[in-house]
Amino acid sequence: MARWNSTRGVGRRSATLLGVAVTASFVLAACGGSSSGGGDVSATAGSSDTAAAGDKIAVSLITKDSTNPFFVAMQAGAKAAGEKQGVDITIASGKAEGDDQGQIDAIENAISTKQKGILITPMSTGVNDAIEKARAAGLFVIALDTPPDPADTVDITFATDNRKAGQLIGQYAAAALDGKKAVIALLDIFDDKVVSVDYNRDQGFLEGMGIPVGDGKVNGDEPKTGKYTGGKGGDYEIVGNEATGANEEGGQKGMENLLAKNPNINVVYTINEPTAAGADAAMSAKGKKPADYILVSVDGGKSGVEDVKAGVIDATSQQYPLKMAELGVQAIVDIVKNNKKPEVTPGLDFFDTGVTLIANTPIAGVDSKDPQYGLDNAWG
Amino acid sequence: MTDATATTAGYDAAEEFLDRQSPIQRLQGILHAYPWLSPAVVLVIALIIFSSITSLFAQPGNLGTITQQTAVTATLALGQTLIILTAGIDLSCGAVMVFSSMVMAKLAFDQGVAGLPALFLGILVGGIAGLINGLLVTRVNLPPFIVTLGTLGIFTSLTLLYATGRTVRNRELADELKWLGKPVLLPGGFTITYGVLVMIALYLVFAYVLRYTAWGTHVYAVGDDPDAARLAGIQVNRVLLSVYATAGVIFGIAGWVLIGRVNAASPNSGIDANLDSITAVVIGGTSLFGGRGRVFGTLIGALIVGVVDNGLSVAGLDEAYKRLAIGTLIIVAVTADQWIRRARA
Numbered sequence: 001m002a003r004w005n006s007t008r009g010v011g012r013r014s015a016t017l018l019g020v021a022v023t024a025s026f027v028l029a030a031c032g033g034s035s036s037g038g039g040d041v042s043a044t045a046g047s048s049d050t051a052a053a054g055d056k057i058a059v060s061l062i063t064k065d066s067t068n069p070f071f072v073a074m075q076a077g078a079k080a081a082g083e084k085q086g087v088d089i090t091i092a093s094g095k096a097e098g099d100d101q102g103q104i105d106a107i108e109n110a111i112s113t114k115q116k117g118i119l120i121t122p123m124s125t126g127v128n129d130a131i132e133k134a135r136a137a138g139l140f141v142i143a144l145d146t147p148p149d150p151a152d153t154v155d156i157t158f159a160t161d162n163r164k165a166g167q168l169i170g171q172y173a174a175a176a177l178d179g180k181k182a183v184i185a186l187l188d189i190f191d192d193k194v195v196s197v198d199y200n201r202d203q204g205f206l207e208g209m210g211i212p213v214g215d216g217k218v219n220g221d222e223p224k225t226g227k228y229t230g231g232k233g234g235d236y237e238i239v240g241n242e243a244t245g246a247n248e249e250g251g252q253k254g255m256e257n258l259l260a261k262n263p264n265i266n267v268v269y270t271i272n273e274p275t276a277a278g279a280d281a282a283m284s285a286k287g288k289k290p291a292d293y294i295l296v297s298v299d300g301g302k303s304g305v306e307d308v309k310a311g312v313i314d315a316t317s318q319q320y321p322l323k324m325a326e327l328g329v330q331a332i333v334d335i336v337k338n339n340k341k342p343e344v345t346p347g348l349d350f351f352d353t354g355v356t357l358i359a360n361t362p363i364a365g366v367d368s369k370d371p372q373y374g375l376d377n378a379w380g
Numbered sequence: 381m382t383d384a385t386a387t388t389a390g391y392d393a394a395e396e397f398l399d400r401q402s403p404i405q406r407l408q409g410i411l412h413a414y415p416w417l418s419p420a421v422v423l424v425i426a427l428i429i430f431s432s433i434t435s436l437f438a439q440p441g442n443l444g445t446i447t448q449q450t451a452v453t454a455t456l457a458l459g460q461t462l463i464i465l466t467a468g469i470d471l472s473c474g475a476v477m478v479f480s481s482m483v484m485a486k487l488a489f490d491q492g493v494a495g496l497p498a499l500f501l502g503i504l505v506g507g508i509a510g511l512i513n514g515l516l517v518t519r520v521n522l523p524p525f526i527v528t529l530g531t532l533g534i535f536t537s538l539t540l541l542y543a544t545g546r547t548v549r550n551r552e553l554a555d556e557l558k559w560l561g562k563p564v565l566l567p568g569g570f571t572i573t574y575g576v577l578v579m580i581a582l583y584l585v586f587a588y589v590l591r592y593t594a595w596g597t598h599v600y601a602v603g604d605d606p607d608a609a610r611l612a613g614i615q616v617n618r619v620l621l622s623v624y625a626t627a628g629v630i631f632g633i634a635g636w637v638l639i640g641r642v643n644a645a646s647p648n649s650g651i652d653a654n655l656d657s658i659t660a661v662v663i664g665g666t667s668l669f670g671g672r673g674r675v676f677g678t679l680i681g682a683l684i685v686g687v688v689d690n691g692l693s694v695a696g697l698d699e700a701y702k703r704l705a706i707g708t709l710i711i712v713a714v715t716a717d718q719w720i721r722r723a724r725a
Contacts, residue, residue: 067647248642257693260442281643303549
């Protein structure tokens with residue numbers, strides 16, 4: 001019989017044991033902080049149990065996950081800013097990229113505990129409804145890192161201009177090719193979900209190379225062959241787009257699959273630096289040296305910039321998650337205490353927290369900073 | 381005591397009855413005796429389909445890549461097979477694997493433990509995790525599904541707390557931990573890794589152990605009918621405990637294979653690894669009701685998933701079809717299992 005269906009013989013002794021275990025886990029959870037977010041709750045700064053009733057401002061930070069160093073840095077930044085400003089920060093997140101439900105739960109928790117505001121890196125348009133519900137309940141909602149679609153779903157976004165981040169590495173790749181034919185691999189996050197970070201970096205990269213992108217919000221609809229106009233210009237061929245989940249494992253697998261389609265790939269775009277590390281592993285397994293191809297990425301995390309310094313990644317667009325979190329906390333304090341609303345960057349529908357191209361080998365005509373600058377300003 | 385021997389013996393003794401069976405019944409009997417046969421046919425069909433869609437697929441380089449892409453899931457699925465043979469299930473296997481890999485990587489990188497002891501301790505952590513699952517199943521008498529659903533959460537949390545969201549990168553890893561990522565060139569242009577060899581070696585060891593040792597016979601007996609096994613003098617709980625602990629050690633080794641594969645130890649790895657391993661076992665013809673199945677069926681099951689995944693991608697088809705194809709295979713495999721089981725009645 002199916003043993004895992006049977007519940008026979010849970011004796012009194014085991015019931016007691018179970019009771020002890022359950023109690024212990026609650027005690028443990030309580031020690032970990034009185035967090036009230038949904039999904040994958042990891043920690044709470046300060047004591048949020050007094051926040052709802054007291055005069056202290058309580059704010060939730062809801063990231064996509066709690067393991068990506070980018071979001072870990074953002075959480076640390078928000079907690080530090082919260083302590084300085086006297087704001088209680090509740091940390092919550094989805095379980096992983098794609099876990100909309102985890103974020104929705106956390107938003108609902110922020111509403112029901114009567115918090116003043118939410119800082120969120122929206123997973124997808126799937127969480128828009130929940131955000132609107134929060135705003136209708138009087139919460140001030142700020143998007144960090146990822147502008148929602150449409151942008152006015154939230155009060156304001158503090159983010160990297162991901163389009164520009166993509167364009168910078170595209171320009172660098174085109175210039176580095178020096179007129180050679182480009183055989184391009186595109187390592188995205190998803191192929192079954194549309195996320196603004198995903199298409200802005202990918203399509204921005206192609207724009208930077210001077211390749212016509214078709215619908216700028218759709219990955220993979222551009223012509224597969226033609227001419228790029230960036231740098232000295234030349235022929236290009238796109239081998240394919242692969243979904244990687246933005247991690248090492250996915251980057252490696254995606255790169256392997258594209259190399260099976262065309263072993264002559266010499267330009268690799270990656271959604272972030274862990275993906276780039278995976279792509280590098282697949283390339284070196286095929287006996288390719290970093291000098292044989294151009295690998296570009298976005299993020300500017302410490303290990304990513306070290307990869308730039310080591311020559312594994314040729315160029316990366318560095319972004320600033322700590323700044324996003326600090327500005328976000330500050331903005332909520334301003335709106336609650338002084339009724340002062342933040343303004344978007346002129347010409348954009350969000351506040352641009354800046355992006356810098358980091359490259360080991362500077363190329364004439366493309367502005368970049370050296371890896372040391374990158375390390376001095378790196379997060380995580 | 382195992383299915384195969386029992387059925388073969390039955391055939392010999394009842395030769396004249398065999399002649400009266402319809403061809404369908406005979407097929408049923410053959411599939412019952414050789415549970416890996418139907419997945420093997422599916423694998424061959426998948427290989428033929430993808431080879432005919434694109435010539436890129438059957439290149440030796442790509443086939444080698446598929447084995448590398450399959451190594452981690454296949455190793456996990458071996459441990460999962462042992463547990464499912466006892467009519468159990470392990471939802472925590474992927475979490476145990478990632479926990480083990482983080483322990484090895486961080487001991488060596490942060491705590492300055494030498495590579496080999498760190499590796500050993502990481503695998504030991506996997507074994508302890510398995511032992512905890514086994515104790516909860518045998519001593520507290522909880523259903524394995526619930527036990528491992530709980531420990532899935534616990535081990536995942538421990539990993540996140542221990543790793544503090546940080547990946548141990550390639551150049552930070554001890555050399556011993558990266559051994560399994562080293563390539564092995566085979567004649568004909570196939571490239572595999574030491575990780576693939578370790579995975580295959582584990583399969584050979586456990587194929588032997590399950591077939592030719594008393595412990596192996598006991599595992600099948602406990603899965604087939606725990607009450608009968610008890611009456612036959614088998615200490616059912618001790619066998620179950622040893623199965624969970626052994627599977628934990630295999631999950632720990634899978635953590636090592638994972639580091640070799642990814643060239644990094646990341647707490648983000650292996651999100652769906654538990655379901656992937658169960659998929660491989662089920663498609664490989666092992667019965668979720670216990671007592672019937674072969675480890676090589678699981679290996680074939682893992683390869684089927686790897687081939688479909690890679691084949692769709694190399695052929696430039698939408699990856700969404702992968703889930704459709706694998707989902708259909710699961711339903712077909714379990715339906716076939718129900719049907720084949722009736723051959724004994």
